[in-house]
Amino acid sequence: MMKKITTIILILCISILSLTGCGKSSTSSDSLERVKKAGVMVIGIDNTYPPMEFKNKSTGNNEGFDIDIANAVGKKLGVKVKFVPNAWDGIFLALKAKKFDLIQSSVSITDDRKKTLIFTDPYIYGGNAIFVKADNTTLKSDKDFPGKVIGCQAGTTAEEVLGKLSGLKDVKKYEAMTDAFLDLENGRTAAVVTDPMVGDYYNITEPGKFKKLKSSLTKEPIGVAFRKGDTTLRDAYNKALKDLKADGTLSKLSKKWFGIDIYAE
Known part of the structure; x- marks a missing residue:
């Protein structure tokens, strides 16, 4: 009888461990924690779209309104930012393949895209x-x-x-x-x-x-795009965008790139 009870308990423990992944599954699925642990947020861009995102021919650096916003969000989240250029017609497939963590590259929020992606609130129209x-x-x-x-x-x-x-x-x-x-x-x-x-x-x-x-x-409406399951990273990014609007950073960047404050009430 004791052997049977021991066997049953062992089977139950194995089952519980397989379901919980020894407590690691929640960590691995937490997109914000993953990025913070890596210390870098990888962002997909199409850098041929001035003034939103483009490659400066003189310096070779990526510049633009979206670039400045993403760098500001990175500071808010306490991580470095790495930009990965990708042709626009393949950028969503590259996100799905985990080539980067998100896309900040003038992504229009459409009903069709919302079927496979999640977005921040619009930060520009x-x-x-x-x-x-x-x-x-x-x-x-x-x-x-x-x-x-x-x-x-x-x-x-x-x-x-x-x-x-x-x-x-x-x-x-x-x-x-x-x-x-x-x-x-x-x-x-x-x-x-x-x-x-x-x-x-x-x-x-x-x-x-x-x-x-x-x-x-x-x-x-234009927002930042994420994979469907990456809600914690999306939520943190969205909060950072709201904070950047509240503290005047977005207005400052708007004047820099567009000559006007598009966020003025």
Whole structure:
């Protein structure tokens, strides 16, 4: 009888240990604890999207509004920040493959993306604005798109929106927005559709080349994207963003990169 009781107790202990993983499973699934233990937060970016995130040609460093925010969040969380550039059309697959911990790279929050990702609250609003050459007087809205070649970045919501429009001669997709605006400048496309702050940055740095049309295709909330299970890291990141807004850091960075405080009440 004693042998049987001992065997039963042993089986129960093994079962409990297998279910709890000796108490380690909760630690391994805690995304915030994982990052803090590593001492570094790895962030996926598409560094071809000025002024949000781009590679400075002179220094080789990653710069931009998102870069500055991510570095500020890293300080709040007490960890270093490492940026990993990735082509936009594969950036969500790279996150799923754990190439990085999160994506802060002008990610529009959409219902489709929320099926596989979790997000912070929006920290800026973008969308699909229309940019043309400064001397273009014939293209005034998307109603003038039929028969035209329109440029956008591959894998973005702009590609999705343009794909639903009829009559376009072609939708030219680019890996880098820098190439899209270069083609627009050289007349290879009639217009480029992208986030308004991206096109506005070109108008600041290269005045007189482009203009933004009054009409736009969509307005979209932008947030930081995480894998579905990484709620503790997302929550801590979201709190840090709120703190950075409250202490005026986001306003300061807005003025630095956009020339205005987009957070002013």
